[in-house]
Amino acid sequence: MSGTSIVTLPERAVELLGGQPDDTTLRRYLHGLPGVDAVGLEQRAADLGTRSIKTTSKAWALDKIIELIDLTTLEGADTPGKVRSLVAKALNPDASDPTCPRVAAVCVYGDMVPYAIEALGAAHGDPDEGGVSVAAVATAFPSGRASLEIKLADTADAVAHGADEIDMVIDRGAFLAGRYGLVFDQIARVKQACRREDGTYASLKVILETGELTTYDNIKRASWLAILAGGDFIKTSTGKVQPAATLPVTLLMLEVVRDWYRATGEKVGVKPAGGIRTSKDAIKYLVTVAEIAGEEWLQPHLFRYGASSLLNDVLLQRQKLKTGHYSGADYVTID
């Protein structure tokens, strides 16, 4: 995992923006980006969705999807017991097949982080190196409607408890009201709150809540804004609002990180979350990542699925490839 150095952030942003990241400067920059034609974008997504991924490609894809999942539970009713069950599933997704890879991370509320770490034990670590990390949602998830102080405390709390990754939400109200400077500032400050005592940073994913931003132009601008402000990942949704992740939205965000890479040489990650329930859909996302940003993005530090029920559908497909016949719900475990 990597976190952008906070020390160079303001300079990089100022350099690219040509000024301080206030409402006016940001507005000029973000509204100067080329527009998005929605019909064309959706058409491209549909075309990518016609790719036919079979046999060896499919087998590879199914394993890769599992390796990129942030297995998630974000319910008011979550308990330590629920979290332990989730972790067990994360470490051993298919009870009947020990060769099944592990997921990338578990994603829980901040106060559940200690239980997740405890349950992971020795397996807790960097998913790029075979471990499973702990991601915590923070900043008054999912609504983001709280003071900045509360949001920073929420973040610091989770980091102090050992979270490796923080999934924050942006202030959508402020964004839609054009207060880009405020949105920028909040992201930058949350990134600061991700700093640990030893000087390393938790990785910051910035949830745009694309379903509330509604237009593709807004999503494109919010993506650039989040990256300028220091996000390591841009994430589509909290999963609590419909629509959550869609293929066109994810495609758009991948175009942004691709263009960011062309402009700066830095790689930022993308995480679609919510609404991806079938292997078929998940494979479309893999194809989109590979054909838009590039195959190097198919790694845990650059792409994640925020999902819960997706995992079992992938396991059913995986079982079918192995056995040659369809599998059923009794043959996958509940998390």
Add this chain to the structure above:
Amino acid sequence: MSFLEYAPAPESRAILNLRDEYGLFIDGDFRPGTGESFVTISPADETRIATIASASEADVDAAVAAARRAYDKTWSKMSGRDRGKYLFRIARLVQERARELAVAESLDNGKPIKESRDVDVPLVAAWFFYYAGWADKLDYAGLGADPRPLGVAGQVIPWNFPLLMLAWKIAPALAAGNTVVLKPAETTPLTALLFAEILQQADLPPGVVNIVTGAGATGATLVRHPDVDKVAFTGSTAVGREIAKAVAGTDKKVTLELGGKAANIIFEDAPIEQAIDGIVTGIFFNQGQVCCAGSRLVVQESIHDEVVDRLKARLSTLRLGDPLDKNTDIGAINSLEQLNRVRELSRIGDEEGAERWTADCVIPDKGFWFAPTIFTNVQSSHRIARDEIFGPVLSVLTFRTPDEAIAKANNTPYGLSAGVWTEKGSRILAVADKLRAGVVWANTFNRFDPSSPFGGYKESGYGREGGRHGLAAYLKGASAGDAARRVEAGRSKKEVSA
């Protein structure tokens, strides 16, 4: 292993039930041709598909006679309601056999199965569906008080969209009450012959549609046949010219849909990502073998480098190969003849001083292939900016102002289509006003619909296919001069040299 090297995903040929040999479809049945039969091959690997009959002059005569009989005795007496019902049946049968038709089309033409499955065949069904509904509503078409059919239509179609071009011709002709003799292109007869089987399943009265396969001579005989009332041709401007000359002085009504050299104009405020997609669709869809292809990229100079860079990156994800593989984006060129033409014009492009860039594709050993190619530094005076290449070759020119873009776009004898990319609505509409092209696509490209009229200005031909306007070609009273008495030719018609 690279994920992007997707495992083969072949569409199975098992769905096909092809004959080894096909006859001509005349008067409701297949019969042998009296010309010298020929073979149709798959351009992807040059293997034989089937033996095809060739229609001699006598065969064409018989077909026209069958069409005339069917017109006089059956079709002209039938209610519009019933004609419509036949067309609805045909539409439904095409939908039912859609997969089979798509496989056959890709096999015979070389285009990717993704295109024949997702574009060609669905549009074929839609075309019949649309015109079925017009058959009993001709009074409402705004084409005259009591529009009547012309009689027998002789129709010659090209090889680039074989079944779709057949639908564009047959559907409106039948809806308007005409009967038809249609000649498919020499290299792509297969889906027309499968279509004939569909006509039998629809129980269409014999002789209403006749299909005469053959080469150029068959087509020439058909369009010059004295008992053909209406000629419809889609193909090259060169042949279109000959047809226009051949019908001069006769009563034959003619519509022509010919070549193009469309400009795809990208303004600096275009939605860039989608514009790149539009450029790619514009010139590489169907391997660029499209009359309305966006074969000239006319890009605002200020964004030229960025657009070309992005375009090249985008082309690197295009997959060239087996047309029947579901992941193939670029299929085979339809024939060796066409491939040689593309190669020759590209060579000329090199000679003229344009800069060639070709996508890095693995070219199969057998078959006819041309990797997507871009020429930059192309000027209006270059041949590759003026001649229709009809292949996956894009010529890139620049402009500074809207006026200049329009001038360059219009600076061609062709006038079939054009593209305009900009976020500014008022500019789209003003530019569209000034473009001398029959189809203007704004922030999109190569979109077709049976309700949307298609056709060219200038040397791209005349007449429209699709929409309410598409009926005009097949109805009396719909065109000026119908009511006027035919003026006797003042002197004998001179032979026009070929």
Add this chain to the structure above:
Amino acid sequence: MSKRLTVPKTYKLYIGGAFPRSESGRTYEVATPKGDFLANAALASRKDARDAVVSARGAVKGWSGATAYNRGQVLYRVAEILEGRRAQFVDEIVQQTGVSAAVAAAEVDESIDRWVWYAGWCDKFGQVAGNGNPVAGPYFNISVPEPTGVVGVIAPQDTALVGLVSAIAPALVTGNSVVVIASQRYPLSAISLAEVLATSDVPGGVVNVLTGSPAEIAPWLASHPDVHALDLVGAGDLDWVDLQIAAAETLTRVLPPENGTDAAAPSLARITAFTETKTVWHPKSLV
């Protein structure tokens, strides 16, 4: 030789894609002209009508948002299914009205063919009823017809099927949804038609069929603000002027009654009657 015992059909209402009984629990007897019992048809209440309007309103967005091509396909599918059930419809008409099988068959055939006529209008109507306007200025200007919304229909009362079909189909062409009150004397074909609609990809709520007393139900449709147009084609025997006055309260567009065998004959005007015309301007400029 013993004759096989039949399984008689129960005739319910058709609302929101489902077949509920009247919320009032009421039914009325439908008999042959000779007085033999045929069935108990549901006697719809004002609450059923209210529910039907809610369903219809909810269905407009999806139905009008579908492409014209899609609507045409769905309506053609209805004709296909009708054709397949021709014999059943012929029997039902013979039983309800007492006409001969030949006359009933002609009615069913005409009903199917009229339905096909309207299906074929979906993707053409806009071309005939809409157009660009050559305004005197640098503006692009276009007029397009749009569906009016929910159409309430009092179906012709003298026929079992052809009048009903002739009144419903034109409203559906442009994307309206319909609440129709069937013939009181001959309601059974209306419910059988609803069964056809339910199995033909017509989304639930696009057509809602109420059987019972037009005199009782029509005033509730006429005064309902969510009914945007009211077709009184079959209301000739009611106090229809009062209905028109009630409808005027919310400026509902009203079509008057028609009598005789040619009530609701196919016409372009019947499609136009349930549309609104929208005209859009946009400047044109090169600089």
